[in-house]
Amino acid sequence: MDLDSLRLETERLILRPTRAEDFDAYAENMADALAAHFIGGKQSRPAAWRSFLTLAGAWSIQGFAMFSVIEKSTGKWVGRLGPWQPEGWPGTEIGWGLARSAWGKGYAYEGCVAAIDWAFDELGWSEVIHSIHPDNHASQALARRLGSTCHGSCKMPPPYEQAQAEMWGQTRMQWRLRRLKP
Secondary structure (H helix, E strand, O other): OOOOOOOEEOOOEEEEOOOHHHHHHHHHHHHOHHHHOOOOOOOOHHHHHHHHHHHHHHHHHHOOOOEEEEEOOOOOEEEEEEEEOOOOOOOOEEEEEEOHHHOOOOHHHHHHHHHHHHHHHOOOOOEEEEEEOOOOHHHHHHHHHHOOEEEEEOOOOOOOOOOOOEEEEEEHHHHHHHHHOO
């Protein structure tokens, strides 16, 4: 897979692998306590650099990771979303974390639909999950809108073993059947 040319487009977004030029916006997002609350918490710029490199490294080693989300109308980096499966993760996840400037615009849904299609079609995944904190009602609403259901609590791997999470998800067949409905 040629990561330099990999690009998913939706009506308003470009999804592409992590690039060095995304870091300043990524670090700014991770420094925002509210935006980072349910995705590991607020991070200093050096800590954000390490988590940013984790995304880039996953692309290089696994051939997938969360995409950088670029707003077509402005060219701005507005978040990351997509496939995620580090060692010990509870499943093949489609996750998301958007900058507050992108909240309430439907970008997470729009991008996740493209990312889920890609994970099933290109990665051959048989199911997708979303690990969501029980208090994260906005992400629960998005999971429902995507057609996922809650399967109960799940255990996260270190260093997140103390984090509360519920496993939401659906199979490829459930996704396909839902997408076929008018």
